[in-house]
Amino acid sequence: MRADVASWLAGSVADANARGLEELVPLLETLARSLEALRNADQTFAHPAMPKDDDPAAS
Amino acid sequence: MTQRPASLREAAARIARRELSAVELTEACLDRIAAGNEALRPFITVMADQARADAAQADAEIAAGHYRGPLHGMPISVKDLVDIVGTPTTSASNVPPRHPTHDAPVITNLRRAGAVIVGKTNLHEFAFGTTTDETAFGAVRNPHDHTRSAGGSSAGAAVALVEGMCYGSVGTDTGGSIRIPAAACGVTGLKPGYGEITTSGVVPLSTSLDHLGPLALNVQDAALLFHAMMNGEAREDLLPAETNTSRRLAVPAPYFLDKLDAGTRDVFTRVRSSLTAGEYTVSDVSIAHAERTADVYLHIVLPEASWYHAPLLERYADRYAPGVRLRLEMGRYVMAEDYVRAQHAREVLRHSVDAALEGVDALLLPAMPIAAPTLGASTVDIDGRKEPVRAIMLRLTQLFNITGHPAIAVPCGVAADGLPRAIQLVGRRGGTDRLLAVASAIERQMIGGAGSVGGGAG
Numbered sequence: 001m002r003a004d005v006a007s008w009l010a011g012s013v014a015d016a017n018a019r020g021l022e023e024l025v026p027l028l029e030t031l032a033r034s035l036e037a038l039r040n041a042d043q044t045f046a047h048p049a050m051p052k053d054d055d056p057a058a059s
Numbered sequence: 060m061t062q063r064p065a066s067l068r069e070a071a072a073r074i075a076r077r078e079l080s081a082v083e084l085t086e087a088c089l090d091r092i093a094a095g096n097e098a099l100r101p102f103i104t105v106m107a108d109q110a111r112a113d114a115a116q117a118d119a120e121i122a123a124g125h126y127r128g129p130l131h132g133m134p135i136s137v138k139d140l141v142d143i144v145g146t147p148t149t150s151a152s153n154v155p156p157r158h159p160t161h162d163a164p165v166i167t168n169l170r171r172a173g174a175v176i177v178g179k180t181n182l183h184e185f186a187f188g189t190t191t192d193e194t195a196f197g198a199v200r201n202p203h204d205h206t207r208s209a210g211g212s213s214a215g216a217a218v219a220l221v222e223g224m225c226y227g228s229v230g231t232d233t234g235g236s237i238r239i240p241a242a243a244c245g246v247t248g249l250k251p252g253y254g255e256i257t258t259s260g261v262v263p264l265s266t267s268l269d270h271l272g273p274l275a276l277n278v279q280d281a282a283l284l285f286h287a288m289m290n291g292e293a294r295e296d297l298l299p300a301e302t303n304t305s306r307r308l309a310v311p312a313p314y315f316l317d318k319l320d321a322g323t324r325d326v327f328t329r330v331r332s333s334l335t336a337g338e339y340t341v342s343d344v345s346i347a348h349a350e351r352t353a354d355v356y357l358h359i360v361l362p363e364a365s366w367y368h369a370p371l372l373e374r375y376a377d378r379y380a381p382g383v384r385l386r387l388e389m390g391r392y393v394m395a396e397d398y399v400r401a402q403h404a405r406e407v408l409r410h411s412v413d414a415a416l417e418g419v420d421a422l423l424l425p426a427m428p429i430a431a432p433t434l435g436a437s438t439v440d441i442d443g444r445k446e447p448v449r450a451i452m453l454r455l456t457q458l459f460n461i462t463g464h465p466a467i468a469v470p471c472g473v474a475a476d477g478l479p480r481a482i483q484l485v486g487r488r489g490g491t492d493r494l495l496a497v498a499s500a501i502e503r504q505m506i507g508g509a510g511s512v513g514g515g516a517g
Contacts, residue, residue, distance in 0.1 A: 012392045023381075027389050031357065038354040038400060045348065045404040 005036045060087055067226040067280040068295075071129035074121065081121070081132025084226075085114035085175050088134040091224045092177065098205070100197045101215035101224065103139045104146050105178040110134065113175045120173070129283050130293040131173030136225040138213050139179035140186055141165060141271075142260040150262050151182045151194040153378040154371055163260025165229060165271055171291030177225050180215030184383045186231055186264045187364060188212055189239050189452040190432065193380035198434050201243060203478055207431040210243030210452070212236040216274045217244040227284040228274040233264045234356060235427075235456030237272045238468035238483060243431035245470045245479030247502075248274045249281045250456075251491045253463030256288050265363035267402075268356075268460040278469060278499040285491070299496035301503075308334065308423040308484075309344040311415055314352075315455055318441050320429045322474025327425045330471045330482055330505060334423075337504045341423065347411040348404075352458045353450065355408065358393055358401035359461070365390025409462040413488070416464075420497045422485040426468035428454055430478035455483060465491040467498050471505050 001009070009032040016024040043050050060083045064070035073079035089107050096102050117132035139149050142159035143166050149156040162170070169176070181199050183191045190208040191199045199214035201207040202221045209218050213230030217240035220228055230237040232250040241248025249272045256271040263269055273284035279298055287293035310316070310331065319327070335341050368387045376384060415422060428451055429439055438445040459466040465488075468481040484501065486494030 008392075008394065015392075016388075021385070021388060024385055024388055027385055028392065031361075031389055031392070034354045034357050035397060037351065038358055038397060038404070041348070041351050041354070041404065042400070044351070045400075045407045047400070047403065 001032065002036055002039065005032055005039065008032065008035065060084070063087060063223060064226070066276045067133060067283060068129060070226055071133060074132050075126060077121070081114040081117040081175060082111070084132065085110050085134050085177065088177050088224050091222055095222050095224065099200045099202060099218050099222065100181055101199055101218035101222065102136070102178045103149055103151060103181050103196050103215070106146060106176055109145070110175050110177045117173055117175060127173040128293045129295060130169070130287045133174050133227065134177045134225045135169060135174045135227045135229065135284075136178055136180045136216055136219045137166065137176055137229045138182055138216050138231055140182065140231055140262040141229060143176065143179070146179055148262060149179070149195070150185045151196055152184045152380070153195045154375045157262065159260065161260065164257050165260070165288050168289065168291035169229070169287055172287040172293045174287065180213070180219055180228065182215060183212035184380045185262065185368070186212040186233060186236055187383050187386055189235065189449050190434070192435055193382050195380075200434070201431045203245065204431070206433055207478070208243065208434050210240035210427070210431055213248075213274065214240045217241055217246050217248070220244070220246045220274055220276060226276070227280060229288065230272060230274050231258075231261060231264075232270045232272055232460065233268045234360065234453045234460050237274060238426050238456050238466065238481075239452055241274055241468040242426035242470075242479070242481035245481070246274055246276060247278055247281045247467065247469050248272065249285055249467045249495070250459065250465065251285060252465045252488055255491060263367050265360040267363060268360055270460065278467070278495060278502045281467070282495045282499070285495070299492045299499065301496050301500040304420045304493070304497050304500060306338060307340045307342075307419040308421055309342050309415060309419040310423050311346045311349065312343045313345050314349040315424045318428050318446065318451065318454065319425060320439075320441050322430055322476050322478065323425050323428055323480050326472045326474050326480040327482065331423070334501065334504060342419070344415045344422070346415045346458070348408060349411070349458060351404065352408070352461065353454070355401045355404045355461055356453070356457045358397050359405070361386070361390035362393040362398045363390070405461045408458065412458070412462045412464055412485070416485070416487050420486075421494060424483050424485075425455055426481035426483040427452060427456070430474065430476055430480070459485055464488055465494045467494060469498055469502050469505070
């Protein structure tokens with residue numbers, strides 16, 4: 001898992017447990033997989049800060 | 060009443076000719092509700108007294124020569140997310156209901172058209188599900204098999220139609236909640252283009268994904284109801300003409316046909332063959348990035364739903380169905396940057412669907428990958444793999460909530476398992492009337508070919 005998503009998940013799980021919502025943890029783990037896919041798709045979705053394929057900075 | 064009308068248009072024609080009164084038709088519907096509501100649970104609130112009064116007024120107006128059009132005196136049901144003065148808006152929840160002081164604009168429009176509202180229909184709690192397994196009023200049962208779900212979230216709207224309890228239904232659709240129960244029950248369900256019917260006065264699930272739309276016994280009935288909901292004008296001369304279509308369709312095979320149960324695949328294949336034999340040109344197309352649909356959808360629907368429910372969760376968390384509550388809590392963990400990321404991605408997906416529609420009248424695909432699932436099931440088996448029920452039910456519909464393209468589910472036959480299936484047709488943005496024309500022509504073709512469950516083409 002990407003470090004940023006792992007960090008998000010750890011923080012979210014800690015908060016859910018602190019609120020007594022342990023049943024939320026499996027759902028957060030599922031959401032983390034979706035989040036990772038979405039963030040990995042930044043290039044696919046032409047995020048404006050991502051270097052374009054023909055940008056020399058991309059190499 | 061000698062013989063029940065088979066469709067809204069047939070009922071309207073008989074009312075206009077005064078062969079049938081609004082009171083007779085409304086009483087027949089109320090009788091069906093009384094006989095069937097306990098077993099199938101499509102209605103939360105039955106508005107019998109008001110419906111009888113409205114029907115009597117409709118008959119008086121018609122007798123005096125003030126005929127408003129095909130919806131005048133027509134019994135209609137309304138999903139219990141929509142505000143109607145004098146009735147609580149329960150959202151099928153134990154959370155305290157809204158007590159509206161104004162009708163939602165869609166109700167004002169329907170009343171202007173002369174509709175008779177027979178009641179508020181059952182749904183998945185707060186529209187946040189596809190099965191009605193989570194509702195304060197008992198799961199809605201599928202009329203074709205009472206052990207199965209009627210889909211959702213607008214389940215009651217679909218079942219009320221099938222059971223003759225009304226002749227049109229108002230539903231909402233955030234990820235498929237009109238089209239899914241339509242497919243599960245064998246009726247027609249239209250999600251118009253985004254914003255065509257105002258959602259003011261409707262309890263939101265996800266404001267940038269929510270759509271209001273009709274469920275009906277056939278496409279032409281849906282078209283009449285769509286116009287009435289949109290602007291209060293239901294007119295036969297506004298029905299979309301079937302003649303100005305190119306008879307070219309495209310099937311977005313990658314992703315959308317990857318996970319289908321055997322019955323759905325078989326029926327869809329037969330429909331495609333029937334259309335090709337009927338001189339339609341049916342090509343294959345890809346929708347770029349469609350495989351990311353669910354990820355984009357989740358990162359929009361979850362935070363938008365949580366925004367509306369945050370104040371209610373603070374006070375009434377224990378009143379929600381546990382599963383709904385947990386999904387709403389999930390939304391509070393979506394980071395703002397990822398919500399914006401998803402909103403950016405939806406623009407890309409919107410252009411992907413536009414590109415797929417180039418040169419064709421509509422996209423053609425199944426409305427739902429599976430038959431109506433067993434009540435209480437959390438997974439369903441497809442080709443030996445277990446798929447989560449909610450995710451698989453949303454798989455083919457949710458993209459068009461993201462992009463706002465109009466989409467309609469049309470029943471297309473019964474599979475070997477005895478359960479109905481539906482096709483979904485998706486039209487160009489701003490082209491709901493054209494989509495209805497395309498769908499009407501295809502419905503006519505299918506009734507002559509593969510066969511259809513649900514009402515006649517009327």
